[in-house]
Amino acid sequence: MAAFQERVFSGVQPTGNLHLGNYLGAIKRFVELQTKYDCIYCVVDLHAITVWQDPAELTKNIREVTAAFIACGIDPTKHIVFNQSQVHEHAELAWVFNCVARLGWLNRMTQFKEKAGKDRENASVGLYAYPSLMAADILAYRATHVPVGEDQKQHLELTRDIAQKFNNDYAERIASLGFKDGFFPLTEPLISGPATRVMSFRDGTKKMSKSEPSDYSRINLTDDADAIAQKIRKAKTDPEPLPGEEKGLESRPEADNLVGIYAALADTTPAEVLKQFGGAQFSTFKNALVDLSVAKLGPIGAEMKRLVQDPAHIDGILADGAARASKIAAPVIRSVKDIVGLVHS
Ligand code: AMP
Numbered sequence: 172m173a174a175f176q177e178r179v180f181s182g183v184q185p186t187g188n189l190h191l192g193n194y195l196g197a198i199k200r201f202v203e204l205q206t207k208y209d210c211i212y213c214v215v216d217l218h219a220i221t222v223w224q225d226p227a228e229l230t231k232n233i234r235e236v237t238a239a240f241i242a243c244g245i246d247p248t249k250h251i252v253f254n255q256s257q258v259h260e261h262a263e264l265a266w267v268f269n270c271v272a273r274l275g276w277l278n279r280m281t282q283f284k285e286k287a288g289k290d291r292e293n294a295s296v297g298l299y300a301y302p303s304l305m306a307a308d309i310l311a312y313r314a315t316h317v318p319v320g321e322d323q324k325q326h327l328e329l330t331r332d333i334a335q336k337f338n339n340d341y342a343e344r345i346a347s348l349g350f351k352d353g354f355f356p357l358t359e360p361l362i363s364g365p366a367t368r369v370m371s372f373r374d375g376t377k378k379m380s381k382s383e384p385s386d387y388s389r390i391n392l393t394d395d396a397d398a399i400a401q402k403i404r405k406a407k408t409d410p411e412p413l414p415g416e417e418k419g420l421e422s423r424p425e426a427d428n429l430v431g432i433y434a435a436l437a438d439t440t441p442a443e444v445l446k447q448f449g450g451a452q453f454s455t456f457k458n459a460l461v462d463l464s465v466a467k468l469g470p471i472g473a474e475m476k477r478l479v480q481d482p483a484h485i486d487g488i489l490a491d492g493a494a495r496a497s498k499i500a501a502p503v504i505r506s507v508k509d510i511v512g513l514v515h516s
Pocket residue numbers: 182183184185192193194195196197198318319320321322323366367368369370378379380381
């Protein structure tokens with residue numbers, strides 16, 4: 172890996188209803204990584220349109236995700252925050268990767284199968300090719316580390332497969348142009364901590380998601396204190412008190428989920444949470460979780476609401492980030508063209 176400068180890249184789709192899973196599984200980790208790495212955080216609007224988006228809503232949601240990044244503590248001056256469609260190198264590299272990735276690889280992607288549903292013939296071509304665009308997002312910056320939730324693991328494996336095949340197919344050209352150890356890094360996924368897969372409040376076996384119809388299934392980052400309290404109090408649980416040790420959470424998905432959420436919000440571990448709450452009834456634990464959630468999420472929601480009042484300011488941040496991102500990606504794409512044999516100026 173030594174040949175590659177360490178760099179973090181990640182993306183979030185502007186598809187509405189940013190929730191606690193997005194925060195704990197992704198954005199909170201993005202914030203933490205800023206002290207150790209140079210980071211690029213992208214609002215992936217081209218990924219969003221792989222399924223239908225109302226144009227006015229899409230614009231609003233791009234600004235809202237940007238506001239969430241900033242409200243959570245991402246610094247867009249020290250790091251880079253932008254929306255994908257403003258940096259054309261993503262789409263350009265995605266095309267090259269469409270020619271590297273194999274149909275057989277994409278056919279195995281579980282997210283496509285879930286999102287396309289039964290009527291696969293009617294899914295967009297973009298939804299199918301989604302993972303090559305994701306690989307392009309990451310590799311346009313030759314990023315080495317990618318923080319994501321559990322659900323993105325398979326896409327990151329595909330990103331490594333694409334990088335590896337490109338490095339192999341063009342090995343001679345890559346070496347003759349003076350690149351040692353291949354041209355693209357084999358990116359490391361960063362998936363860890365107690366909340367890599369936050370589950371629905373209505374069903375502990377289903378992922379918390381933006382698209383579940385019931386708003387009671389998730390906490391949105393813009394929910395106020397009353398909504399947060401109500402949703403946690405109504406969250407499905409079982410009748411047993413909390414166990415004293417983690418082993419006692421096995422086969423209790425709802426309890427496991429709430430303990431994981433508490434641990435992630437409090438920056439501790441499930442074992443520590445159970446030391447404190449083992450033997451307690453859910454009513455007691457939920458009260459503590461409400462207090463903690465309101466304390467941690469309340470200020471974020473308020474700041475998001477304040478920031479979206481000034482769209483010109485947000486658009487300025489995105490334009491500045493896009494210009495800086497493009498400066499990093501442009502030479503990478505020029506090298507890709509040299510490697511592949513495409514003529515360019
Ligand atoms: P998306 O909204 O699909 O663009 O997801 C943005 C980020 O949030 C990705 O890194 C996802 O893996 C992460 N994420 C989405 N849902 C969850 C969840 N329920 N638990 C943990 N992480 C999640």
